[in-house]
Amino acid sequence: MEKIINGKALALQYQDDIINFIKEREATNLRLPAISLIQVGNDGGSNYYRESVKKLCEKLKITVKECIYEENIEEKVFLDSVKAVDEDINVDGILMLMPLPKHIDSNKAIDQISQGKDIDGLTDNNIGKFYSGKKAFIPCTAKAVLAILESLPIELEGKNVVVLGRSNVVGKPVSNLLIGKNATVTTCHSKTENLKEVCKRADILVAAIGKPKFIGNEYVKEGAIVIDVGTTYYEGKLTGDVNFDEVSELASFITPVPGGVGALTTTMLLSSLCEACKNNV
Amino acid sequence: MEKIINGKALALQYQDDIINFIKEREATNLRLPAISLIQVGNDGGSNYYRESVKKLCEKLKITVKECIYEENIEEKVFLDSVKAVDEDINVDGILMLMPLPKHIDSNKAIDQISQGKDIDGLTDNNIGKFYSGKKAFIPCTAKAVLAILESLPIELEGKNVVVLGRSNVVGKPVSNLLIGKNATVTTCHSKTENLKEVCKRADILVAAIGKPKFIGNEYVKEGAIVIDVGTTYYEGKLTGDVNFDEVSELASFITPVPGGVGALTTTMLLSSLCEACKNNV
Structure with missing residues (x-):
């Protein structure tokens, strides 16, 4: 692969x-x-x-x-x-x-x-169902992150995951999805101390902070899986949170920006639509 | 104190x-x-x-x-x-x-x-509001854990918190509350690997797994704050998840069982009742 x-x-x-x-x-x-x-x-x-x-x-x-x-x-x-x-x-x-x-x-x-x-997955009702572990619609970017991780030849169970970002539409739902998959999840954000050290322990690093090229080599363990959810226009180009050229050397798997998570979100939304259609008797 | x-x-x-x-x-x-x-x-x-x-x-x-x-x-x-x-x-x-x-x-x-x-805080609607960062009722045990932490002479911001347990009524809401307080939160559970190592990094360790005396010294950093949510009947006595005699030597603050978190839950419930009463025009 x-x-x-x-x-x-x-x-x-x-x-x-x-x-x-x-x-x-x-x-x-x-x-x-x-x-x-x-x-x-x-x-x-x-x-x-x-x-x-x-x-x-x-x-x-x-x-x-x-x-x-x-x-x-x-x-x-x-x-x-x-x-x-x-x-x-x-x-x-x-x-x-x-x-x-x-x-x-x-x-x-x-x-x-x-x-x-x-x-x-914007309504309180859906969000509540999701965090209670019931069947629910979830924001399509979070769904895309999970789809990508599930496409890899790895087990999520027991993995040390660091999610960088705690937004309602990405950071928090990704954390909850991965806890549900038996990963050990650390949620980090702007107030996290020793962020490099925390990120460097991650088997899987999910970056969703909207800071272009913020994640360099010093944040990434050799062989880690790096999922870049960032999409910021920077110097005229759609740019992720990860310094791709640098980090792709170290990572075992990495998503590019564009062509990674973002390439999946619309499809994930329409998958959810099909679910809704099935239930809409 | x-x-x-x-x-x-x-x-x-x-x-x-x-x-x-x-x-x-x-x-x-x-x-x-x-x-x-x-x-x-x-x-x-x-x-x-x-x-x-x-x-x-x-x-x-x-x-x-x-x-x-x-x-x-x-x-x-x-x-x-x-x-x-x-x-x-x-x-x-x-x-x-x-x-x-x-x-x-x-x-x-x-x-x-x-x-x-x-x-x-059992309805999907309240749960959804809570995880979206809106005002909501939350399970009273989680509320008690936060009340205890807020009573201590410490800042939660930037603290490395490990929550052991991912139940809907304790582990998950406590994690979300503490993320909201700007702590860096790792959620652990039965599938976590190297659990001792992960717990030993915690500035604040919240144990909510229902395994009597599971957390011994080897899980606790010197000076850590240890919050014990466990309440299991063990050898005829209400027993926490923490081996109190051992861990209380190491911890800077620790809740006993009984007399710790459990002593607050009913009061927290009635605090929420007063909130509800205020809004029940």
Whole structure:
């Protein structure tokens, strides 16, 4: 197996599962999965993400319903619209593109999404289920990290994992997923002391802090697996948290940026959509 | 400050806050807080816990509504009863004593409790809020561990914490609480390799595995703070996870069993009840 993990190739494998799922539904005359993309305003990152989801949906024959609202939409009107989208029985899952404008309370907006359509794992209910070890939708980046680790010829059980970052959408859910896989997990962050020393003990290092090229050789044990979740624009290029040229010498497996974790997230989202579709009777 | 942490004394401090809260409500002619204790059958542990809650409620002038059902109550009848208790505007918080008999789905039972009355932090909604960093009720044992650590003359920020155990009611919430306090947290469990080595690096060691006297000197760094959440009956005595006689020599602070964490839990539950009462307009 290649040392440099190929996120795109792994994405294609997961896409095959989606294609098969859809073929089966077609063969039995079932409705194809449908996703609703909700966006307010014209944020560049949101536009980019929405377009990439649309493109993949087109390829996979997934129905897309775009709900794009003016930046200055009233909160109440927006919340009611989200509620209506959620109640549409022909919508299986909802992706709400963040950030929302400041005059809209994102918690309230998320609360309009029912648990079964919350394919990005944003609702309190899904989050609670996830941390209690029940079946739940989880943020697709965390799901992508696990998919990558599970594609490697290693056991996660007993591994010493260091997760750098404690965000609700990456650091914390990745930690919880890996505890569930019987790894020993240390969660680090900006206040961690002796960070190099802690990271250097890791069999698996997951970096999700958004600091370009922060992780150099001095943070990495020889033979460690390094998963780079960082995506920052730096000197005009999408750049990870890991100094790839340096660390790839030491690591046994490493994800590149781009082409690593990021290459999988949209596919993971649509995998969750298929799950939601299956349950949306 | 004494090396051996006095859970009872700390409980009395928190009880003073509760007493003041109740006095203020009396002074303004507001209804006193009321807790509902729900139990099915005659489990010894549940009886003991219920009696200790009742005793403390009596001392603090908290109204207790006991709802005790026959072991063989039909699931549907029980769920409807819990729902009715939850809808009672004169009940501020609910403690559902576990375990429920096997023919009752405890998830369904918990789902009958609304978030505002879920003072023990069992509902998916509360759990989700908690792990997202929002205000939420949390299991009272985890709350007790934090109260003890916050009573010590130390900073939690940057501390290397090892939590031994990953249960939904202790290990995981304690880990999340301490990450929230800027500690670096390693979550260990039965599959952790080199456990002694990992524990020996801890500035703060929280043991919650239910293995009597498991943690001896070889797991503890000199000067570490050791919090023992274990409560197992062993040779006829309530025994912690820590070999107290041995470890108390090394530790800078240590909780005894009994008289440590356990001495605080019921008080923490009733603190949460007062919170719930404040919000129960």
